Amino acid sequence: MPFSFPTGRARFAVAVAACALALTTLVGCSDGDGGGDSATKSAASPSAGGPRVTIDNFKFQPASLTVAPGAKITVINDDTTTHxxxxxxxxxxxxxxxxxxxxxxxxxxxxAGEFPWDCTIHPFMKGTLTVK
Ligand SMILES: [Cu+2]
Known part of the structure; x- marks a missing residue:
């Protein structure tokens, strides 16, 4: 027999063990970094304090935003296509x-003023920036 069942089985067992180890390591890692990562993420979102617009499902959220003159606005594309x-x-x-x-x-x-915006790729996506 060219194929030896015990060897195949042993290989399979090794593969499973390696997988389990990799999985454990992965979980351990993401547990370790997890806190830092999500802290960084939430710091980049609401606690960063700056105005921001998220793009999701072909919509600007919020579609109207009021900011101070010269404010920096973070625009995040959370969608699955370019905007x-x-x-x-x-x-x-x-x-x-x-x-x-x-x-x-x-x-x-x-x-000060009202400044409409859109997505040049999807002109039906619209929003308005109010500066005051
Ligand atoms: Cu778009």
């Missing part, structure tokens, strides 16, 4: 193409 957040009138802020999972920072105009 932009681009001023359409009266201002020139633009994230450029934002791949899924990427974020960018735009600067609000220094003057």
């Amino acid at each position: 932009t957040l681009t001023a359409t009138k009266g201002a020139s802020f633009d994230t450029g193409d934002l791949a899924p999972g990427k974020s960018a920072t735009v600067t609000a105009p220094a003057k």
Whole structure:
């Protein structure tokens, strides 16, 4: 017999053991980093304090945002496709193409007013920035 059953079985057992070990290590690692990671993430989201817009499911959230003149706005693409957040009138802020999972920072105009934006790839996606 070219194929030896016990050897195959032994290999399988080794593979399973290696997997289990890798899994344990992985879980151990993510447990260890987990706290740090999620702390970093939540620090980057609400506790960072800055205004931000999240893009998800072809929508800007929030679709209208009020900020101070010159404020830095973090734009996060949480969607599965590329989007932009681009001023359409009266201002020139633009994230450029934002791949899924990427974020960018735009600067609000220094003057008060209402500045509509859209996604240049999906013009039906709209929002408004109010500066005051
Ligand atoms: Cu889009």
